[in-house]
């Protein structure tokens with residue numbers, strides 16, 4: 001890894017040395033297994049392949065100036081994966097098992113954790129799948145939980161760059177009483193058509209509206225949406241949004257900075273009154289949004305001056321990034337040093 005240009009690494013798959021796996025059989029989780037194979041061997045009638053019994057998480061390990069490796073709010077990822085498991089009738093991964101396997105996957109691949117100072121990190125992908133055989137529609141009796149990792153570069157290679165987003169009305173990411181609030185693969189399959197079409201039309205991401213009334217904002221693709229107006233941090237509340245840990249943390253930081261936080265339905269008409277808007281999630285922390293274009297009406301909302309992110313988004317981004325890398329005090333006990 002000596003000659004790696006950490007600042008230029010893409011956000012993508014990167015082969016490392018080990019991954020860890022654990023199998024749920026006969027009503028219980030077995031021993032943790034370490035593997036150096038990149039493939040898994042599963043039955044062709046496994047429920048994950050037919051009926052979408054699959055949930056995942058996305059988190060990162062960060063190396064501080066002190067050389068130590070840090071995890072950020074891993075308990076929240078563990079709890080969210082349990083909610084995902086409950087939502088699609090899979091076996092829950094106990095919090096301790098989740099922790100042990102994440103730590104093991106990071107430690108075994110420690111040489112792949114990028115050095116401090118490039119904005120790079122080790123991406124961690126926990127994955128829970130139904131492996132039991134079923135042809136009739138019902139939950140599997142057997143599951144596999146695995147964790148693999150890989151180094152990723154900073155999301156924005158040339159600094160913190162605002163993006164263009166397309167508002168779509170002819171596709172929904174999730175139904176109001178569906179699975180939008182849990183991190184399951186099926187939600188992503190359902191969002192691919194709209195997001196690939198948006199890319200062809202020149203937009204790196206889409207903004208989905210709440211499916212029932214099409215009046216309120218739901219999510220910005222695989223990220224939560226937030227807006228800044230005066231001294232307020234505003235973020236949508238909806239049953240079909242995936243509760244982002246990054247958003248939860250930004251709400252706390254905004255409050256710590258003396259801002260007022262509003263989590264409530266956010267109507268599309270409000271877009272013209274916001275000073276800054278952005279998308280947030282583990283991959284980028286914040287993707288500042290420069291413009292939003294409604295695909296149907298052509299209406300455009302503009303936010304950035306000279307192609308730059310707004311001052312509040314920038315401050316929030318720097319603060320959260322600083323906490324994750326250990327450069328800022330961890331006043332809420334969010335960081336676990338390995």
Ligand SMILES: *Cc1c(COP(=O)(O)O)cnc(C)c1O
Pocket residue numbers: 058183219221222223224242243244245246247280281282283
């Ligand atoms: C994972 C995810 C997010 C971001 O969540 P973080 O915990 O902040 O990484 C937002 N929306 C969707 C749909 C997601 O799957």
